[in-house]
């Protein structure tokens with residue numbers, strides 16, 4: 001077993017499965033594309049929307065605090081008809097990026113149900129990042145920032161959202177929340193990875209150090 005940060009040259013020392021979850025059309029695929037394809041178009045167009053059919057999969061290698069990490073990013077379909085299929089990919093994930101659209105109240109209200117699915121399939125120890133997307137459409141915002149913060153804070157006393165609550169409380173101050181609430185996925189993802197690395201139980205961590 002390799003020691004963290006000492007993987008063989010060119011070979012990632014840590015493999016991590018991260019799953020994108022959330023309602024349809026909140027922007028999961030776009031976030032993954034912006035993160036994994038440096039030349040992806042920055043402009044958004046509703047006419048170019050293509051719903052994910054079933055599941056998509058991307059890989060990205062990053063270096064985090066000197067450790068090479070291979071991120072497996074699973075982009076699930078948010079449409080209801082794919083729900084059973086999408087949630088079947090939740091098993092074995094170390095982390096989730098749970099996305100809602102700040103201009104779509106239903107997508108935010110759906111977060112609780114996604115949390116339930118995540119914990120049912122991936123257990124209670126998994127780390128979850130809540131990401132409010134489409135922040136460029138501030139004038140159309142219907143989900144205030146404080147609602148996202150409140151949801152995270154309430155999670156502290158609720159088993160279902162415990163990890164998210166702890167994560168938000170310990171790692172994010174209000175300015176970081178603003179950052180989180182942005183399109184800068186790479187920063188978010190790095191913070192997420194650091195946290196995940198810190199909070200993994202020994203058994204889980206050992207299973208994924210190669």
Ligand SMILES: Nc1nc2c(ncn2[C@@H]2O[C@H](COP(=O)(O)OP(=O)(O)OP(=O)(O)O)[C@@H](O)[C@H]2O)c(=O)[nH]1
Pocket residue numbers: 022023024025026027028029030031043044045046047048049050051052053076077078079133134135136137183
């Ligand atoms: N304005 C704006 N539009 C966005 C943003 N992210 C995504 N979109 C648009 O939102 C629509 C849906 O984006 P997708 O990334 O396909 O959404 P999804 O969550 O993967 O959808 P499903 O595959 O159905 O689950 C597309 O028209 C995107 O161009 C964003 O940050 N801002």
